[in-house]
Amino acid sequence: MNNPILLVEDNKDDELLTVRALKRNRILNEVVVAHDGVEALDYLFGTGAHAGRDLSVLPQLVLLDLNLPRLGGLDVLRRMRGDERTKLLAVVVLTSSKEEEDVVRSYSLGANSYVRKPVGFEEFSQAVKTLGLYWLLLHEPAPVHRTTRVK
Amino acid sequence: MPVRLTFRTKLMGIVGIAAVAFLLLIAASTLIASRVEHQLETIQRRYLPRVELEPQLEAQLERIGRGFQDAVAARDTDALLATRELVARFFAQLAAAGDAVDPAEASALRSAVEDYYAAAHDVSLRLIAGETGETLVDAMTAMQAKQAAASEQLRKTAALERGELAEAFAATARAQATAGRYRLWISVACLGSAVLLCLTLSRGLLRSVAELRAGFLRFGRGDFGTPIRSGSRDELGDLAGQANQMAADLESLTVEHRKAEEKFRGLLEAAPDAMVIADVRGRIVLVNAQTEKLFGYRRDELLDRGLDVLVPKRLRSELSEHRTGYLYDPAVSAPGSGAELYASRKDGVEFPIEISTSPLQLDTEVLVSSAIRDITERRKVEIALKSSNRELDAFSYSVAHDLRAPLRGMNGFSRALLEDYGDKLDDEGKDYLQRICSGAERMGHLIDGLLALSRVTRTDLEREEVNMSRLAEGIVTQLRVGQPDRMVEFKNQDDVVAHGDPRLLRALLENLLGNAWKFTGTRPSACIEFGAAQRSGAMEYFVKDDGAGFDMAYADKLFTAFQRLHSADEFAGTGIGLATVHRIVSRHGGRVWATGAVNGGATFHFTLENAGVRNQS
Numbered sequence: 001m002n003n004p005i006l007l008v009e010d011n012k013d014d015e016l017l018t019v020r021a022l023k024r025n026r027i028l029n030e031v032v033v034a035h036d037g038v039e040a041l042d043y044l045f046g047t048g049a050h051a052g053r054d055l056s057v058l059p060q061l062v063l064l065d066l067n068l069p070r071l072g073g074l075d076v077l078r079r080m081r082g083d084e085r086t087k088l089l090a091v092v093v094l095t096s097s098k099e100e101e102d103v104v105r106s107y108s109l110g111a112n113s114y115v116r117k118p119v120g121f122e123e124f125s126q127a128v129k130t131l132g133l134y135w136l137l138l139h140e141p142a143p144v145h146r147t148t149r150v151k
Numbered sequence: 152m153p154v155r156l157t158f159r160t161k162l163m164g165i166v167g168i169a170a171v172a173f174l175l176l177i178a179a180s181t182l183i184a185s186r187v188e189h190q191l192e193t194i195q196r197r198y199l200p201r202v203e204l205e206p207q208l209e210a211q212l213e214r215i216g217r218g219f220q221d222a223v224a225a226r227d228t229d230a231l232l233a234t235r236e237l238v239a240r241f242f243a244q245l246a247a248a249g250d251a252v253d254p255a256e257a258s259a260l261r262s263a264v265e266d267y268y269a270a271a272h273d274v275s276l277r278l279i280a281g282e283t284g285e286t287l288v289d290a291m292t293a294m295q296a297k298q299a300a301a302s303e304q305l306r307k308t309a310a311l312e313r314g315e316l317a318e319a320f321a322a323t324a325r326a327q328a329t330a331g332r333y334r335l336w337i338s339v340a341c342l343g344s345a346v347l348l349c350l351t352l353s354r355g356l357l358r359s360v361a362e363l364r365a366g367f368l369r370f371g372r373g374d375f376g377t378p379i380r381s382g383s384r385d386e387l388g389d390l391a392g393q394a395n396q397m398a399a400d401l402e403s404l405t406v407e408h409r410k411a412e413e414k415f416r417g418l419l420e421a422a423p424d425a426m427v428i429a430d431v432r433g434r435i436v437l438v439n440a441q442t443e444k445l446f447g448y449r450r451d452e453l454l455d456r457g458l459d460v461l462v463p464k465r466l467r468s469e470l471s472e473h474r475t476g477y478l479y480d481p482a483v484s485a486p487g488s489g490a491e492l493y494a495s496r497k498d499g500v501e502f503p504i505e506i507s508t509s510p511l512q513l514d515t516e517v518l519v520s521s522a523i524r525d526i527t528e529r530r531k532v533e534i535a536l537k538s539s540n541r542e543l544d545a546f547s548y549s550v551a552h553d554l555r556a557p558l559r560g561m562n563g564f565s566r567a568l569l570e571d572y573g574d575k576l577d578d579e580g581k582d583y584l585q586r587i588c589s590g591a592e593r594m595g596h597l598i599d600g601l602l603a604l605s606r607v608t609r610t611d612l613e614r615e616e617v618n619m620s621r622l623a624e625g626i627v628t629q630l631r632v633g634q635p636d637r638m639v640e641f642k643n644q645d646d647v648v649a650h651g652d653p654r655l656l657r658a659l660l661e662n663l664l665g666n667a668w669k670f671t672g673t674r675p676s677a678c679i680e681f682g683a684a685q686r687s688g689a690m691e692y693f694v695k696d697d698g699a700g701f702d703m704a705y706a707d708k709l710f711t712a713f714q715r716l717h718s719a720d721e722f723a724g725t726g727i728g729l730a731t732v733h734r735i736v737s738r739h740g741g742r743v744w745a746t747g748a749v750n751g752g753a754t755f756h757f758t759l760e761n762a763g764v765r766n767q768s
Contacts (some may be wrong), residue, residue: 011556011559013556013557013559013560013563013564014556014559014560014563016565017559017560017567020567024570049624062617096551096552096555096559108582117555117559
């Protein structure tokens with residue numbers, strides 16, 4: 001029912017910490033990890049190692065690191081925005097610094113939000129909120145109970 | 152000392168001589184005239200009365216004789232008495248002749264006439280009485296003799312000798328002739344001396360004038376070595392003296408001028424830049440050797456030509472505008488500063504130049520002096536610098552990422568350990584993990600700071616109008632969001648504007664206001680102030696707080712990277728913020744300084760441009 005989250009990250013530590021942060025934020029979507037830009041595009045368009053993948057399953061959110069081997073994050077973003085299938089996917093850019101240029105370039109290429117590593121709870125929920133994905137991604141059991149009670 | 156003989160004196164002399172001659176002439180004329188007059192008077196007095204006197208006196212003597220005869224014939228003694236009157240009239244006539252008659256002769260005539268009268272009277276009485284006889288005849292004879300004697304004496308007395316009169320006239324004529332001669336001589340003498348004097352004078356004059364002329368011609372040619380010989384002691388002599396003085400002054404002036412010119416030319420030639428001096432119409436009037444070398448023209452090929460010969464054809468229309476620009480604004484040294492200027496060699500090769508122009512105000516005209524420098528080499532260096540900057544950029548970027556990644560791991564896993572396995576650790580273990588986290592965080596900040604600092608140097612400065620007040624307000628609002636429970640009053644002056652790079656100015660204010668915020672953190676309530684004032688030609692901005700302050704003894708260390716005046720336990724920080732501030736201010740051409748006291752707050756002042764001149768860095 002819930003589409004996966006595509007995490008494009010080459011650093012194992014960051015991958016582990018991000019997955020952990022998602023879990024701790026009660027986001028239980030499947031996390032697909034691509035370790036470089038080429039792999040990310042293969043997953044998105046069903047090419048290379050992901051040839052023959054069911055392309056109707058598109059990620060609900062792409063967490064995209066910028067500094068990647070082979071193909072950089074910004075190039076991945078550019079390719080995504082240039083393709084009808086992935087044009088409207090929610091993309092949150094992950095960066096390790098506050099390099100202003102990266103932020104500006106990310107937004108100008110159509111990034112939906114921008115989160116600084118390591119992914120902290122506050123920052124992450126803020127980004128998700130602004131994307132309108134909050135209720136889709138966050139498994140918040142409490143509201144359900146509350147709703148039931150009100151009913 | 153030689154006697155001065157001015158023209159005035161000489162002319163006065165001539166006039167004097169003429170006057171004396173004229174006076175002499177008049178005197179001589181007068182003298183001669185008086186002599187002639189005297190002669191004429193003598194003639195009139197001595198001779199003219201005598202011309203009539205003899206016949207008159209003879210007639211009167213006859214009348215006397217007839218009177219006696221009539222009286223005798225009438226036998227009238229009374230009639231005899233009348234003859235006495237005739238005699239008296241005779242004497243009167245004689246006396247009337249005056250000086251014309253010799254007095255002795257006159258006296259002799261009178262006694263001769265008296266003798267005759269006495270004899271005639273006696274004879275007449277005897278005749279009237281009728282006496283006859285011998286004695287009477289004798290008496291009559293004697294009377295006749297006396298009459299004859301009187302006649303004789305009369306002739307002797309009154310007769311005018313022709314020779315005498317002629318002699319008198321001749322003397323007069325002689326006197327007149329002499330007078331004429333004298334006049335002629337004097338006239339000739341006067342004229343002669345006057346002519347002589349004039350000749351002498353004019354000869355001296357002409358000689359002096361000729362010398363003066365030759366001298367002036369020499370001076371005109373610039374030959375000041377031979378002075379004018381000023382032999383004469385007159386006004387022309389003075390003139391020559393003054394001209395010599397003038398020539399000497401001119402010579403020393405010329406020498407000075409030549410020296411100054413040599414110096415000027417020396418400086419011009421020694422200049423490391425191509426120096427091109429042009430007049431207001433853009434005509435080249437002077438160039439130096441560097442110009443020949445740089446542009447490949449010979450000097451004579453450039454002189455009198457328009458400046459645009461040195462400018463590439465495609466840029467020529469711009470030149471005239473620029474040139475007028477330099478003239479009206481001497482402060483503009485580099486036209487269109489920032490714009491790249493090009494010059495063109497004789498062979499048409501273009502090269503980048505830097506030009507600095509300044510007007511030369513001369514007495515009569517304004518010249519424009521341009522120092523032109525070939526910056527081809529510098530351009531190359533700049534390009535190399537840019538590429539190395541780009542490399543540095545890439546390096547910084549990878550440093551940011553590569554250094555940060557392990558830090559993130561350290562920090563993230565420490566935190567994960569704390570969060571996931573915190574219940575299995577005692578307090579000491581948790582403290583150690585906490586220290587790992589904060590150490591990693593501090594290093595992250597440090598990397599951020601270093602990156603920010605290098606970014607200040609790397610990025611190009613793009614100036615525009617920046618509303619500093621609005622910027623400050625935004626930064627303080629962010630700081631409030633970060634620590635909502637802090638009690639901080641912010642006094643912000645309205646509409647303080649600056650001309651600078653908006654991103655760098657934001658970083659500047661973020662650092663200063665962030666510091667103010669940080670160092671007032673230990674106070675229950677604090678006040679931060681931002682404002683600006685015009686001081687000695689430049690806008691001076693300040694950020695003031697009433698926080699921990701600092702010891703003024705270390706004021707100069709504030710802006711050095713990694714220098715901290717407070718321990719990290721007291722106030723967190725990397726020691727890079729103020730170094731960044733310093734660099735931003737320097738790049739804008741301004742300066743920054745701080746005043747404060749321990750626990751007395753701190754004020755950071757800064758300017759963003761040199762007084763009056765905008766610095767392009």
